[in-house]
Amino acid sequence: MAPPLLPPTLQILRRRFSSLVSPPSKVLLYDEHGAPDQVLRAADVPPVPLGDRDVCVRMLAAPINPSDINRIEGVYPVRPPLPGAVGGYEGVGQVHAVGPAVTAPLCPGDWVIPSPPSFGTWQTYIVKHESVWHKVRNDVPMEYAATVTVNPLTALRMLQDFVKLNPGDAIVQNGATSIVGQCVIQLAKVHGIRTINIIRDRRGSEEAINKLKQLGADEVFTESQLDMKNVKSLLGALPEPALGFNCVGGNAASLLLKFLRQGGTMVTYGGMSKRPVTVPTSYFIFKDISLRGFWLQKWMNSDKVEDSRTMIDYLLGLVHEGKLKYEMELIPFSEFILALEKALGKHGSQPKQVMRF
Amino acid sequence: MAPPLLPPTLQILRRRFSSLVSPPSKVLLYDEHGAPDQVLRAADVPPVPLGDRDVCVRMLAAPINPSDINRIEGVYPVRPPLPGAVGGYEGVGQVHAVGPAVTAPLCPGDWVIPSPPSFGTWQTYIVKHESVWHKVRNDVPMEYAATVTVNPLTALRMLQDFVKLNPGDAIVQNGATSIVGQCVIQLAKVHGIRTINIIRDRRGSEEAINKLKQLGADEVFTESQLDMKNVKSLLGALPEPALGFNCVGGNAASLLLKFLRQGGTMVTYGGMSKRPVTVPTSYFIFKDISLRGFWLQKWMNSDKVEDSRTMIDYLLGLVHEGKLKYEMELIPFSEFILALEKALGKHGSQPKQVMRF
Known part of the structure; x- marks a missing residue:
């Protein structure tokens, strides 16, 4: 049977779009805020037509970050609108198809990340304007490309944005076993900065201390070790x-x-x-201590895109050289409930969960 | 009887110094740290010879500041050595005599303040190098000249050292009834800055609110009035x-x-x-709030002396114009125990105590 005649406008639209559509996608979405393992559900999304400058990306891997959890819970200040929000914010994929007017040097098979990150990386196919995508090297493990923005970039910026540090200087951090903490240790080491690290008391803290020292930590203390008047006596040869x-x-x-x-x-x-x-008042007045905050969000503004991408390339270069590593667990997309439970701490201490599509 | 012959060196020394000595002085001193009304005692100090460039000042008035109390208690980081420490840090006096090689244009009768302030203003006569003394105008009440550095200068610097403020901008402060608080209100007003003021709940808070509004406060709230979720709804037309x-x-x-x-x-x-x-974590991360400290001490460094003196002249000018005022009580030096008790809060809420010599 011959196809029915379409009105002329629709014919044009069809010529323009029908040739390029994404494959159907599997997504993790939520219609209301709540506990992620309760409100998230898998759904099938029909094919999406590509605009002239759109790129269709087959996602390879995307992590579950604490901020992803907070977005789903509804307690993060920047989050996608409901209903029909797709989870996830960063991740890596492979170019599947490009629109006819795409000018970026992107070819099918290239690895790309959304940069700045954007909502909805927990799906198998994503169609977005070419400007969203940043091509990254594909000779690093995909879980690093998937996670390079939120944690490593935070570590890198924090080392640069507040105090001018010179080789030989020291910094101190708590939560040192977190991924940002591990990145801080390694990035500091690359720049000759010494690190004093505080971790919480727990079974196996000896093992955690050894792991951090292997990453390059100069000193690692548990909180209880610092329950003393003059912690600076522990600095030894390290500068304050x-x-x-x-x-x-x-x-x-x-x-x-x-x-x-x-x-x-x-x-x-x-x-x-x-x-x-x-903070005791005397710290402000007599020690002249300043307290600041860091939120990666401000590095996500459009005027910072190029800088951010340069830093991401630098960070993935360090990964490639073996100078930046952290523990992750790749888990199949189909087991997303288990991955969420692990990310929520319901299975004890677990490495960063990265879903593989 | 003829005086005994002195060896030649002593004769020279005698010529040099014997002609100029201070009158005997009455001082408030302490030999150990403790409660000021316990450890401070009045003592007589014999005349002190003036060096060539020394200036002898007859003190007119000196305040009891909280930092003076803390020095005597031994809890202030910068304090005079014991035993034999003299109380006080700022004050005003009248030039009594100048050494023969003094180059500063200081004449007997001139009003001077130690600038930067220095230890030991609670005494009737002080002999110090001419560089210590800054001549100030004498057409303001002496209690203002005596107190211009520690409190008003703090208010002035805090308005300038942290955030660039423009006319129409607003600042917020607590402890608004303190002398610094009152100075902040008035100095802000001079520069077109609006003030939001927080005071504690107490009997007579209506009176306190009215007093601050008469000084130029735009808004005054008691703490209990701010026990609500959205305090910014109280701002009205004032900017955040x-x-x-x-x-x-x-x-x-x-x-x-x-x-x-x-x-x-x-x-x-x-x-x-x-x-x-x-401070909740979210203030740092999502509101990008910075916490800093201010200590006037850093404006007391030798490289800041000229700047400080210029600001003091400016502040006393405002006092003269009636644009800067705050409540004080002049109390005779002989009643120093009562003054200390009042400063320590043992007689209820009292104005700033200024001892008159």
């Missing part, structure tokens, strides 16, 4: 740090502050303990 | 403040933080509640 990174809050932030030198700065980028930061 | 001054800590600091705009700065310069500053 002018900069500290806090992702825990509560007691761990107070311990960090005790290490800072006169005029030092503590940067807060997380609050894992869910406790606030508490 | 980019800068806040905290001299209280605890809840009063938390209330102040709620007013600050995205990217705002809170400067801590005191801790009257003796409670620490407690």
Whole structure:
């Protein structure tokens, strides 16, 4: 049977789009905020037509970051609108098809990441304007390309944005076993910066200390080891740090502050303990301590895109050289509920969960 | 009887010094740290010879500042050595005599202040190098000349050192009834800056609110009035403040933080509640709030002397014009124990105590 005649406008539209559509995609979406393992569901999305400058990407891998969890819970200030929000914010994929007017040098098979990251990486195929995608090297493990922005870039920026550090200087951080913490240790080492690391007391802390020292940590203390008046006596030959990174809050932030030198700065980028930061007045007045905050979001503005991409290439270069590594677990997309449970801490301490599509 | 012959060296020394000695002085000194009304005692000090470039000053008035109390208690980081420490740090006096080689244009009768302030203003006569003394105008009440450095200069610097403010901008402060707080209100007004003021709940708070409004305060709230979710709804036509001054800590600091705009700065310069500053992690990360400290001490360095003196002249000019005022009580030096008790809060709320010599 001959196809029915279409009106002329639709004929044009059809010529323009029908040749290029994405494959059907599998997505993880949520229609309301709540516990991620309750509200997220897998769904099939029909093929999407590609605009002239769109690129269709087959996703390879995407992590579950704490901020992804917070977005689904509805407690993160920047999040996609409901209903029909797709989870995920960063990840890596492979170019599947490009629109006819795409000017970026992107070919099918190239690895690309959304840069700046954007909502909805937890799906098998994504169609977005070419400007969204940044081509990255494909000779690193895909889980690193999938996770290079949110954590390693945070570590890199925090080392550069607050205090001018010179080789031989020291920094102090808590939550040192976190991925940002591990990146801080390794990036600092690359630049000759010494690190003083605070971790929480737990079974197996000896093992954690050894792991961090293998990454290049100069000193690692558990919180209970710092339950003393003069923590600076523990510094040995290390200089007093002018900069500290806090992702825990509560007691761990107070311990960090005790290490800072006169005029030092503590940067807060997380609050894992869910406790606030508490500071005696004398630290501000007599020690001239500054407290700042870091949010990667400001590096996601359009005027920072080129800088961010340059830094991402640098970071993946370090990964390739073996100078930047952290533990991750690749888990099949189909087992997303298990991955979420692990990311939520329901199976004890687990490495970063990265879904593989 | 003829005087005994002196060896030649002593004869020279005698010629040099014997002609100029200070009158005997009455001082308030302490030999150990402790409660000021316990450890301070009045003592007579014999005449002191003037060096060639020394100036002998008869003190007119000197205040009792909280930092003076803390020095005597031994809890202030910068304090005079024991035993034999003389109390006080700022004050005004009258030139009594100048050494023969003094080059500064100082004549007997001129009003001078130690600038930067220096230890030991609680005495009737002080002999110090001419470089210590800054001549000030004598057409203002002496209690203002005596107190111009520690409090008004703090207010002036805090308005300038942290955030660039333009006419129409707003700042927020707690402890607004303190002398620094009152100076902030008036200096801000001179520069077209609006002020949001937080005071503690107490009997007579209506009167305190009216007093501050008469000084030029745009808004005055008691802490309990701010016990609500959206304090910014109280701003009315005032812009969100980019800068806040905290001299209280605890809840009063938390209330102040709620007013600050995205990217705002809170400067801590005191801790009257003796409670620490407690900040939720989200303020640092998502509101990009910075916490800093101010200590006037850094304006006391030798490289800042000229700047400080220029600012002091400016401040006393404002006093003369009636644009800067605050409540003080002049109390005779002989009643120093009563003055200390009042300064220590043992007689209820009292104005700033200034001893008159």
